[in-house]
Amino acid sequence: MSISPRVTLWLFTAVLTMANPLRAEVVRLYKNLLHLGREYPKGGDYFRDRLRAAFTKNKGVREPQQIRALIGRGEHVSRELEALYYLRKYRAMKKRYYEE
Amino acid sequence: MSGRVLVGVKRVIDYAVKIRVKPDNSGVVTDGVKHSMNPFCEIAVEEAVKMKEKKLIKEVVAVSCGPQQAQETIRTALAMGADRGIHVEVTGKDYDMLGPLQVSKIMAALAKKEDAQLIILGKQAIDGDCNQTGQMTAALLDWPQGTFASEVSLEGDTVKVVREIDGGLETIKINTPAVLTADLRLNTPRYATLPNIMKAKKKKIAKVKPADLGLDMTSRLEVLRVDEPPQRLAGVKVETVDDLVAKLKETGRL
Numbered sequence: 001m002s003i004s005p006r007v008t009l010w011l012f013t014a015v016l017t018m019a020n021p022l023r024a025e026v027v028r029l030y031k032n033l034l035h036l037g038r039e040y041p042k043g044g045d046y047f048r049d050r051l052r053a054a055f056t057k058n059k060g061v062r063e064p065q066q067i068r069a070l071i072g073r074g075e076h077v078s079r080e081l082e083a084l085y086y087l088r089k090y091r092a093m094k095k096r097y098y099e100e
Numbered sequence: 101m102s103g104r105v106l107v108g109v110k111r112v113i114d115y116a117v118k119i120r121v122k123p124d125n126s127g128v129v130t131d132g133v134k135h136s137m138n139p140f141c142e143i144a145v146e147e148a149v150k151m152k153e154k155k156l157i158k159e160v161v162a163v164s165c166g167p168q169q170a171q172e173t174i175r176t177a178l179a180m181g182a183d184r185g186i187h188v189e190v191t192g193k194d195y196d197m198l199g200p201l202q203v204s205k206i207m208a209a210l211a212k213k214e215d216a217q218l219i220i221l222g223k224q225a226i227d228g229d230c231n232q233t234g235q236m237t238a239a240l241l242d243w244p245q246g247t248f249a250s251e252v253s254l255e256g257d258t259v260k261v262v263r264e265i266d267g268g269l270e271t272i273k274i275n276t277p278a279v280l281t282a283d284l285r286l287n288t289p290r291y292a293t294l295p296n297i298m299k300a301k302k303k304k305i306a307k308v309k310p311a312d313l314g315l316d317m318t319s320r321l322e323v324l325r326v327d328e329p330p331q332r333l334a335g336v337k338v339e340t341v342d343d344l345v346a347k348l349k350e351t352g353r354l
Binding site: 028031032035036078082085086088089090092093094096097098 | 116139140288289294295
């Protein structure tokens with residue numbers, strides 16, 4: 001039985017206390033990546049499963065420095081996805097509308 | 101100058117979706133198919149938002165014509181940075197036959213009502229591929245037009261537009277108010293990220309009907325039939341040059 005995103009979210013935020021300001025950032029990152037992943041070429045489900053796996057793998061991390069580094073990595077992935085989507089669309093439009 | 105820019109955005113079938121023709125050849129299958137903003141409209145929105153960020157203009161108003169779902173497209177424009185939206189409600193048969201002539205009448209009426217300084221549209225929609233709306237809007241308003249824009253610079257009361265034309269690039273200078281249509285290389289549209297979508301929920305979308313603007317949406321066109329393009333025949337491989345020559349003579353090409 002696979003874990004729902006909601007439970008996963010709860011699992012890894014459970015290790016961060018209410019007072020920890022990084023918790024909000026991690027949650028925000030997860031939601032943003034989930035939203036971005038809906039358009040993933042291999043399918044939103046494929047992306048969502050890997051996103052969950054990646055976050056679950058790091059749910060034990062406590063060091064704020066490490067958490068920030070991981071958040072940084074997540075934000076990098078967000079930017080890569082946006083670039084991927086843009087390039088795909090640009091190349092498709094260029095191919096369809098402009099003679100090489 | 102009012103500093104207000106009107107941007108037209110169209111809801112079309114997503115560019116990555118494989119289009120299927122309805123069994124009765126009356127049109128294309130749209131039910132349950134993913135829709136998104138026309139890529140050229142995205143470029144138009146980006147250009148307007150960029151102008152606002154550079155403080156060259158004051159307000160970006162996103163306009164879309166269609167049924168309730170057109171509001172999704174306006175929401176995307178708002179998430180990209182537009183200030184408010186106008187949803188012109190067109191449904192049913194009127195929507196099926198909605199084309200450049202009707203949309204340009206709407207844009208012209210709204211431009212007058214909103215006292216727009218600029219109208220920016222995508223050069224064409226990936227479904228209709230008409231490439232007419234911008235030009236018609238300019239004609240109806242008797243405004244200058246900068247079409248196929250790959251570079252736009254607003255300079256006071258004038259706009260310098262670099263246009264992509266067959267021979268290369270053409271630079272023109274036109275007075276505002278004016279109509280611009282965006283070409284592929286004008287800019288790189290930003291992605292409507294989740295935080296921006298959330299922020300955009302506070303922005304207003306006004307709803308208006310063509311009748312309110314005193315417009316008639318009757319179309320003078322009728323779609324008779326929609327067909328798929330002919331299937332590309334598989335190529336034939338030949339072993340030797342002699343075979344190739346023989347084949348070419350066979351099909352009458354030599």
